[in-house]
Amino acid sequence: MTVIIKVDPARPDEDALERAAEVIRRGGLVAFPTETVYGLGASALNPRAALKIFEAKGRPPDNPLIIHISDMSMLDVVAKDVPEAAFRLARRFWPGPLTLILKRSPQVPPEVTGGLDTVAVRMPAHPVALGLISKSGVPIAAPSANVSGRPSPTRAEHVIRDLYSKVDMIIDAGETLYGIESTIVDVLRNPPVLLRPGAFPVELIEEELGVKIEVPSFARGLGEAERALAPGTKYRHYAPSTPLVLVESGSYSSSADLARLTERVAGLVRELGAVGTVCVVASSETAPAYERLAARVFVVGSRANPFEVAKRLFDVLRRLDDEGCSVAIAEGFEERGLGLAIMNRLRKASVKRVLA
Numbered sequence: 138m139t140v141i142i143k144v145d146p147a148r149p150d151e152d153a154l155e156r157a158a159e160v161i162r163r164g165g166l167v168a169f170p171t172e173t174v175y176g177l178g179a180s181a182l183n184p185r186a187a188l189k190i191f192e193a194k195g196r197p198p199d200n201p202l203i204i205h206i207s208d209m210s211m212l213d214v215v216a217k218d219v220p221e222a223a224f225r226l227a228r229r230f231w232p233g234p235l236t237l238i239l240k241r242s243p244q245v246p247p248e249v250t251g252g253l254d255t256v257a258v259r260m261p262a263h264p265v266a267l268g269l270i271s272k273s274g275v276p277i278a279a280p281s282a283n284v285s286g287r288p289s290p291t292r293a294e295h296v297i298r299d300l301y302s303k304v305d306m307i308i309d310a311g312e313t314l315y316g317i318e319s320t321i322v323d324v325l326r327n328p329p330v331l332l333r334p335g336a337f338p339v340e341l342i343e344e345e346l347g348v349k350i351e352v353p354s355f356a357r358g359l360g361e362a363e364r365a366l367a368p369g370t371k372y373r374h375y376a377p378s379t380p381l382v383l384v385e386s387g388s389y390s391s392s393a394d395l396a397r398l399t400e401r402v403a404g405l406v407r408e409l410g411a412v413g414t415v416c417v418v419a420s421s422e423t424a425p426a427y428e429r430l431a432a433r434v435f436v437v438g439s440r441a442n443p444f445e446v447a448k449r450l451f452d453v454l455r456r457l458d459d460e461g462c463s464v465a466i467a468e469g470f471e472e473r474g475l476g477l478a479i480m481n482r483l484r485k486a487s488v489k490r491v492l493a
């Protein structure tokens with residue numbers, strides 16, 4: 138049976154958190170909000186509990202989990218030989234949407250890390266997540282709380298849709314702040330390597346460490362990585378069931394660039410019309426260009442506000458399935474700042490990419 142409890146995201150009820158912590162201590166599964174997306178949590182020190190996460194999500198066992206901690210003393214429990222650069226980042230940016238790859242401590246069972254001798258760690262900036270971890274008294278392993286391959290959950294309704302009856306408890310604290318996952322950086326390498334762009338801007342890490350971070354093409358959503366470096370990249374991710382075509386442009390800055398983009402999208406709408414209901418994922422600036430076409434338009438936000446686009450992206454991807462689209466076409470966005478994470482998710486969600 139799945140218990141759903143509603144809490145205030147800013148001041149969660151202590152008794153509710155205590156009940157959830159009890160589930161974690163007993164080796165159960167609790168879905169909970171973080172500032173990025175909802176996570177599916179279990180004790181990171183209990184191999185049997187961790188295995189339940191893989192089972193509930195249908196996640197391949199070699200795709201490792203992120204461990205969530207609530208204070209710096211927990212860092213020593215999950216990682217060893219933490220490099221100075223990692224301490225600097227942790228001191229300045231935790232709690233926050235930044236995940237660091239560190240050496241695994243022997244206390245973390247290999248089930249959690251997909252057999253790797255490294256571990257992904259972050260301290261989430263959400264009162265519910267922090268309260269749950271500290272009341273549990275153990276670090277919590279938690280991937281995003283979606284069925285493997287589906288768009289990550291940004292609201293409790295998404296979690297209920299994917300995991301109801303497969304988990305012990307779902308904590309509903311409304312919509313998450315960023316709506317896109319944490320940024321993952323491998324600080325064991327020099328220079329550090331970006332493994333997954335996310336809610337935390339890489340530029341801030343570069344400023345703190347005074348080095349340029351390496352951004353491999355797989356971090357941009359182009360191609361796969363070597364398994365040992367970034368085990369998650371070989372799997373399809375964030376994808377709606379509706380086949381999605383992504384239309385990219387070399388540049389999105391001038392009105393001529395955007396006109397070329399919308400013309401290419403409109404051409405595809407006409408071509409694909411025979412398939413059934415065509416849906417378009419567009420920015421508020423370009424959406425008016427599709428008014429007269431036989432297409433349903435989903436506005437994901439303004440190009441001037443990538444924060445809004447990132448926050449609404451997964452919800453829009455889920456709506457493509459829920460609202461009967463036969464095929465969907467998404468506009469690309471500029472790959473800068475949060476745009477790096479937006480384009481990574483769109484490329485991974487799409488079955489095909491075309492150039493405008």
Ligand code: TXA
Pocket residue numbers: 171173174175176177200201202203234236238250253255256257261279280281282317318319320321332333365366367368369370
């Ligand atoms: O914002 C987030 O990071 C959310 C919330 C719940 O914290 N979590 C999340 O977890 O996005 P998940 O499992 O959906 O993504 C974790 C990613 C995977 O791509 C996995 O391959 C990578 O982290 N990862 C975990 N441990 C790793 C390791 N030791 N080395 C390299 N990559 C690792």
Ligand code: MG
Pocket residue numbers: 280281289
């Ligand atoms: Mg995920």
